[in-house]
Amino acid sequence: MGSKYSIKRLDKRAKSSFVALMVSSFEKDPLFVYLFDDGDQNRFQYRARAFVSFLFDKSFFLFEEIWGIYDKGRLVGAYIIELPNVKRTDKIIGGLLLLSGIVKLMTKLSLSTIAKLNKYMKVSRSHVKNRRFHYLIMIGVLPAEQGKGIGAMLIFHILKQVNEEQNTNGIALDTENKNNVGYYYKLGFTLNSEHQFGDITIHRMIIIT
Incomplete structure (x- = not known):
């Protein structure tokens, strides 16, 4: 990683900058x-x-x-990753605690959007549901900072973590942006499968470690 950048795990204080970053980077997704x-x-x-x-x-x-990459104190890229080694009981408890957040989200989205989200959640990551992967939920870079290798730095940061663990098969992700497929190929991913979902195609990609 270049010396001008620093990467660290985000805490709750970074929420507003994280949300702004992701909304701007996914505006045309x-x-x-x-x-x-x-x-x-x-x-x-x-x-x-x-x-x-x-x-x-x-x-x-x-x-x-959630990890983020900073340039002189400004968040320029980030990702959320689901870990393969979380205990089932911890997930159940966490899910119960999350119920109020789910209810709050439902008040802000239309019924049709909620229905689409539910369907999407059922088909996303299904290609690796019986295997232990670090699942990349979301990764984004500020539009003005794209093309500078920041996304690759974040992927390599995940790979370093994965390579240090034994309880994982690698990294998996789903992308609906066809332009991202070639990008992920260059970073070492392979196309595992594709799934048509409404008007979009889910490209399911993995790195085996």
Whole structure:
């Protein structure tokens, strides 16, 4: 990693900067457009912020990890990753504690969006459900900072962690942006399968370690 950047695990104080980063980086993402875009930019922003805010809070209940990369104190990239070694009982307890957050999210999204999200959650990561992977839930880089290798730095940071653990098969992710497939190929991922979901295609990618 270049000396101008620093990477660290995020805590709850980083929520506002994380949400702003992810909403801006996913503004044209096919999944976010499919879920939240009805032609009104203000409603899109409101729904996308509510969803990313929920994902941020969820990570602390379900023992996921959020890491970010900083340039002179400014968050320029981040990811959320689901770990393969979390105890089932911890997940159940965390899920119960998360119920209020789920209810809150449902008040901010339309019924059709909730239905789409539920269907998406059923099919996403299903290609690795019986195998132990670090599952990359979300990764993003500020649009103005893209093309500088920040995303690759984040992926290599995950790989370093994965290589230091024995209880994992590697990294898995789903992307709905076809342009990302070639990018992930260059970082060592392979295309495991594809699944058509409404108007978008889920590209299921993995790295075996």
